[in-house]
Amino acid sequence: MAEDVIIKVRGVTIGFGDKTIINGLDLDVFRGEVLGVVGGSGTGKSVLTRCIIGLIPKRAGKIEVFGQDIDEATGGRHKDLERRWGVLFQHGALFSSLTVKQNIQVPLREYLKLSEPLMDEIARLKIALVGLRPDAADKYPSELSGGMIKRAALARALALDPDIVFLDEPTSGLDPIGAGEFDTLIRTLRDTLGLTVYMVTHDLDSLARICDRIAALADGKVIATGTMADMLRQQHPWLKQYFGGERARSAGIG
Numbered sequence: 001m002a003e004d005v006i007i008k009v010r011g012v013t014i015g016f017g018d019k020t021i022i023n024g025l026d027l028d029v030f031r032g033e034v035l036g037v038v039g040g041s042g043t044g045k046s047v048l049t050r051c052i053i054g055l056i057p058k059r060a061g062k063i064e065v066f067g068q069d070i071d072e073a074t075g076g077r078h079k080d081l082e083r084r085w086g087v088l089f090q091h092g093a094l095f096s097s098l099t100v101k102q103n104i105q106v107p108l109r110e111y112l113k114l115s116e117p118l119m120d121e122i123a124r125l126k127i128a129l130v131g132l133r134p135d136a137a138d139k140y141p142s143e144l145s146g147g148m149i150k151r152a153a154l155a156r157a158l159a160l161d162p163d164i165v166f167l168d169e170p171t172s173g174l175d176p177i178g179a180g181e182f183d184t185l186i187r188t189l190r191d192t193l194g195l196t197v198y199m200v201t202h203d204l205d206s207l208a209r210i211c212d213r214i215a216a217l218a219d220g221k222v223i224a225t226g227t228m229a230d231m232l233r234q235q236h237p238w239l240k241q242y243f244g245g246e247r248a249r250s251a252g253i254g
């Protein structure tokens with residue numbers, strides 16, 4: 001059966017000043033998959049993610065999300081697209097002056113007009129969905145552990161019931177147990193909500209544990225896509241080093 005492509009990136013080039021970071025990159029994201037995006041530090045994983053969600057411009061190429069060319073989706077149509085994705089930025093990035101409940105309600109206030117009791121009910125549901133205790137609702141980010149911050153940020157990313165979530169290094173800064181629990185949560189949400197997950201990660205355990213497919217970035221392009229087994233067969237030096245190194249062996253890969 002043909003895969004349903006919900007993000008289609010073709011020939012995309014992104015740069016800053018005289019530096020080209022992404023250079024003619026192609027990538028497909030399939031509905032319902034957990035896609036792991038890997039690459040060395042500074043290869044442009046975050047830049048590409050931000051470009052897909054319209055936060056930074058591209059110099060060339062085309063990006064379609066849910067069949068819509070993002071350059072043609074201006075104004076209200078872009079807002080409609082934005083409602084269909086949730087984003088968990090690196091380091092969680094909650095608003096420190098807002099409680100967890102208020103953080104989750106930020107996208108609700110931005111995109112919908114709902115009564116306060118309904119917004120409270122949605123926040124309560126999202127808090128439960130990500131495995132936080134109900135009393136987390138009124139806590140500020142400074143009162144939360146790293147793992148709780150990630151969960152709260154995920155709850156905010158899920159506020160609008162998105163089709164796809166973009167996660168930028170969701171397990172960075174978590175201890176191995178916390179990272180494992182977060183991976184399980186992501187997988188469970190994918191299975192129960194039918195989410196598509198686009199996850200930038202350096203975490204080999206996460207890649208092995210929950211990703212259906214991996215896309216590897218190097219030299220401004222996607223140099224390989226496929227399963228972990230496909231990655232292990234690749235001959236590109238970075239891939240050989242990354243997936244065949246000591247850390248990979250200790251993660252039980254290779």
Ligand SMILES: Nc1ncnc2c1ncn2[C@@H]1O[C@H](COP(=O)(O)OP(=O)(O)OP(=O)(O)O)[C@@H](O)[C@H]1O
Nearest residue numbers: 016021039040041042043044045046047048200202
């Ligand atoms: N707004 C910007 N202006 C200028 N250069 C930028 C900007 N944003 C990112 N860059 C540069 O683009 C390159 C890619 O950055 P990016 O954050 O996407 O890397 P990454 O692959 O996500 O790295 P890491 O794995 O370390 O998070 C880096 O050299 C970075 O300095």
